[in-house]
Amino acid sequence: MKQVDLVIIGGGPAGMAAAVAARENGLEDILIIERDNALGGILRQCIHNGFGLHRFGEELTGPEYAARYETEVEALGIPYLLNTIVTAITPDRVVTAMNSEDGVFSVQAKAIVLAMGCRERSRGALNIPGNRPAGVYSAGAAQKFVNMKGYLPGRKVVILGSGDIGLIMARRMTLEGAEVQAVCEVMPYSGGLQRNIQQCLKDFDIPLYLSHTVTEIHGKERVTGVTVSKVDEQRRPVAGSEMYFACNTLLLSVGLIPENELTKGADIPLDPITGGALVDESRQTATEGIFACGNVLHVHDLVDYVSEEAALAGKAAADYVLAGAAGDSPRRVIAAGAVRYTVPQTIRRTDKDVTVYFRVGSPCTAATVRVTCGDVELLKKKKPKMAPGEMESVTLKADKLIACSGDITVSVEV
Amino acid sequence: MYDVAIIGGGVVGGMLARELSRYQLSVVILEKEYDVAMGASKANSGIVHGGFDAKPDTLKARLNVRGCEMMPTVAAELGVPYRNNGSLVVAQDEESLAAVRELYQRGVENGVPAITVLDEAALRELAPAVKGIAALYAPSAGIVCPYTLTVAAIGNAMDNGVELRRGFGVDRIEKTTDGYVLYAAEDTVETRYVVNAAGVHADDIARLVRDDYFRITPRAGEYILLDKEAGCVVEQTVFGAPSKMGKGILVSPTTHGNLLLGPTATDIENKEDTATTYEGLQKVIGGANRMVEGVPVGKAITSFCGLRSTPDRYDFIIEPSPSNPHFLHLAGIESPGLSSSPAIAEYAVELLGQMGLALTKKTDFNPIRERVDAFRHLSDEEKNEIIRKDSRYGRIVCRCEQVTEGEIVAAIHRNPGATDTDGIKRRTRGGMGRCQGGFCQPVVAEILARELGIPLQQVTKSGGSSYLLTDKTK
Numbered sequence: 001m002k003q004v005d006l007v008i009i010g011g012g013p014a015g016m017a018a019a020v021a022a023r024e025n026g027l028e029d030i031l032i033i034e035r036d037n038a039l040g041g042i043l044r045q046c047i048h049n050g051f052g053l054h055r056f057g058e059e060l061t062g063p064e065y066a067a068r069y070e071t072e073v074e075a076l077g078i079p080y081l082l083n084t085i086v087t088a089i090t091p092d093r094v095v096t097a098m099n100s101e102d103g104v105f106s107v108q109a110k111a112i113v114l115a116m117g118c119r120e121r122s123r124g125a126l127n128i129p130g131n132r133p134a135g136v137y138s139a140g141a142a143q144k145f146v147n148m149k150g151y152l153p154g155r156k157v158v159i160l161g162s163g164d165i166g167l168i169m170a171r172r173m174t175l176e177g178a179e180v181q182a183v184c185e186v187m188p189y190s191g192g193l194q195r196n197i198q199q200c201l202k203d204f205d206i207p208l209y210l211s212h213t214v215t216e217i218h219g220k221e222r223v224t225g226v227t228v229s230k231v232d233e234q235r236r237p238v239a240g241s242e243m244y245f246a247c248n249t250l251l252l253s254v255g256l257i258p259e260n261e262l263t264k265g266a267d268i269p270l271d272p273i274t275g276g277a278l279v280d281e282s283r284q285t286a287t288e289g290i291f292a293c294g295n296v297l298h299v300h301d302l303v304d305y306v307s308e309e310a311a312l313a314g315k316a317a318a319d320y321v322l323a324g325a326a327g328d329s330p331r332r333v334i335a336a337g338a339v340r341y342t343v344p345q346t347i348r349r350t351d352k353d354v355t356v357y358f359r360v361g362s363p364c365t366a367a368t369v370r371v372t373c374g375d376v377e378l379l380k381k382k383k384p385k386m387a388p389g390e391m392e393s394v395t396l397k398a399d400k401l402i403a404c405s406g407d408i409t410v411s412v413e414v
Numbered sequence: 415m416y417d418v419a420i421i422g423g424g425v426v427g428g429m430l431a432r433e434l435s436r437y438q439l440s441v442v443i444l445e446k447e448y449d450v451a452m453g454a455s456k457a458n459s460g461i462v463h464g465g466f467d468a469k470p471d472t473l474k475a476r477l478n479v480r481g482c483e484m485m486p487t488v489a490a491e492l493g494v495p496y497r498n499n500g501s502l503v504v505a506q507d508e509e510s511l512a513a514v515r516e517l518y519q520r521g522v523e524n525g526v527p528a529i530t531v532l533d534e535a536a537l538r539e540l541a542p543a544v545k546g547i548a549a550l551y552a553p554s555a556g557i558v559c560p561y562t563l564t565v566a567a568i569g570n571a572m573d574n575g576v577e578l579r580r581g582f583g584v585d586r587i588e589k590t591t592d593g594y595v596l597y598a599a600e601d602t603v604e605t606r607y608v609v610n611a612a613g614v615h616a617d618d619i620a621r622l623v624r625d626d627y628f629r630i631t632p633r634a635g636e637y638i639l640l641d642k643e644a645g646c647v648v649e650q651t652v653f654g655a656p657s658k659m660g661k662g663i664l665v666s667p668t669t670h671g672n673l674l675l676g677p678t679a680t681d682i683e684n685k686e687d688t689a690t691t692y693e694g695l696q697k698v699i700g701g702a703n704r705m706v707e708g709v710p711v712g713k714a715i716t717s718f719c720g721l722r723s724t725p726d727r728y729d730f731i732i733e734p735s736p737s738n739p740h741f742l743h744l745a746g747i748e749s750p751g752l753s754s755s756p757a758i759a760e761y762a763v764e765l766l767g768q769m770g771l772a773l774t775k776k777t778d779f780n781p782i783r784e785r786v787d788a789f790r791h792l793s794d795e796e797k798n799e800i801i802r803k804d805s806r807y808g809r810i811v812c813r814c815e816q817v818t819e820g821e822i823v824a825a826i827h828r829n830p831g832a833t834d835t836d837g838i839k840r841r842t843r844g845g846m847g848r849c850q851g852g853f854c855q856p857v858v859a860e861i862l863a864r865e866l867g868i869p870l871q872q873v874t875k876s877g878g879s880s881y882l883l884t885d886k887t888k
Contacts, residue, residue: 035810035813083809085810085813085816087816096794098797098801098808098810099808099809100801100805100806100807100808100809101805101808102808103794103797103798103801103802103808104794104797104798104801119848119849119852119853120849120852122715122716122848122849122850122851122852123716123850124639124714124715124716124717124850125714125715126714127638127690127695127714127717129689129690129691129692129694129695129717130689130690131688131689132688132718133875133880134874134875134876134880134881134882137855138849138852140852140853141851141852141853141855141856144856145856145883146887148856149856149860149870150886150887151870151871151883151885151886151887152883152884152885152886152887153882153883153884154884155884155885176887176888177885177888215692216689216692220686221874221875221876221877221878221879221880222879222880222881237692248884249884261814264643
């Protein structure tokens, strides 16, 4: 079996940033395996701008952002395979993949970085009643048709879900001459970035119906309309609140799911909230030598944070291969109060600062973020406004981490 | 002039076509939709019933038991996934226990092999997730993929010389001296014999030859299909005790490893109305939860609705037309129609023989059809051998179900060829997985356009005007 020091599964922003960081930290023998026909991942179809403000201090489009990393990967001479799909990984780090030239093959890796990204939740997962005509697309599939294939999936559009891709597609379809009649969101708030609500909906006078959902899809062959209903606090449709929109297209932007089938196949424990692996601060999973980063770990709001996280994972993977396992027994990071989850979920090393990312479960104002360890308060800060659509973070100082022992609790109180 | 024209490309018409292709006959299947298996055959429970449900001395009882016995061989010949997983009818109280005991008696009378009533402890032992005080266990029952079975039966029939005409909706029938002329909007077919296997429309077809003595009511059944992660909640097919509207909500693994919940049973009027409803889907969830512990209903990947062909009598209507010679009705094939289908075909051939159809066996009939979705089940060595011959098998298009470009291209070109994305889905499972085509539909559409030599904008989801794309971008 072929031996490789580090196999990175996925050549999107996470995979590329992990590869670059691993090489910069001294690791020579790296292989990126990408299933598509080019590096770049989902950024290739995100032709809008707004990427890279944090990472590069300028506004880039998705393909431009991806190209920055692709150039680095090329310049560093990091090998990659395209059109190659990983079909299985094992806990002892055998990676099985397949492509047209090599057929099915296996590689023994010393370390693996999981960077497979996420997929969109489908109509079926929502059990939307009605017919099953053509014209119902996930926002990402529509984005691929419009931005990469040059085709418009429809002209009269309703969008269900106010996730970022849905918001971006509302604007994109409008610019292409389609009429976006409504964006419906089952929650009382949007799951997307505030800036996208402004720039993609408000600037184009597209109405956003909060606490509304699609309760029936009409049309036998192609969508002819949708029924939209108000929902109560349990998200059940309210009888009598139905509105009918004549349209030929329904786009869904109803959530992203980390694509962890390979991870599950290797029995790597997952966090039921994030849908990604449980990791420590270096983004090592509970299985030694296997790391995870990017949207396969937890869905990020900005790609800049994906790159940042992937660099951590890439460096840690390089350190693991070159210096072996490091770190003490893990301390748990516990989400409390309005905090829905944290990444990482454990902390091993306390000799350096650790940034903990988290999201709140519902919008809050005048909130206090508090990090405690037993009776010791490690950090406290005020936040005027927090929303589930935006990722938050706290950085825990190494000296404070050393000074206490036991589980660490991150809470938001309002 | 054909010897036999079969109206309807569902599992009944398909199985009969295959059976007839054993003989020296010219046979055509007339299907009004743009693909086969478009009615109840694509949207049912996929159960091969043991045969205890039907009243003794009925066609249903006889053909079910015989069909259940034939199915493993037929499925193997056609390369269709079939699993002999057994079935349970669960009693949850004393009243339903009485019903279960009655079913047991019927099963014994119908000749269902090895049928038993399990007490609570035995039930718990066999199926720990099932909530009940007793259950009827039929180890001979199984599951089969109904649309794969239909596609494969018709494909095998076509490989053995049967013709298929799609988009041929019979709207007029004219009697001639030696047979019939069947008219569709823009086409006609002349035939000596006609078989009416038109599913929910069988009574409409019968009325075209003035047989106005039976009615078919479409009975809607809604289903929810769960992710493969949920497939192992139960091993057997689990039914509630039956009522007059059918067998109730069942929880069953599918041959592909998913978990299927449903169906509801609602008599409707519109024979084309396969819309799901909020109430229906809630009923499915409620029914499944009542019977089985820990059904992960949150793992739904799709929901759908099929229309059973419910006749206005207890039994299947399998008989020659009383007033039209050489005209055979295969109507009212509701449950256990799928289970019975191989036996219905066998019996229909016998009836056609009695009606005067000359049955001379061919010497070159080939009963075997290679399995389409077999690639992912092969060993690495076998996969590599195929990829070396055809590199398209090395390219996975549908990542959830691991379907390769090679399989998709094959599904377009082998009988009966797929012409739309739903057709690809039913033949290869491409787009049938947890992302429901979110990633692969654009690629599948491109492959269809390329292989069929049509522009991308002409590609449909399910024939007709179900176009995927409406315009080019600016």
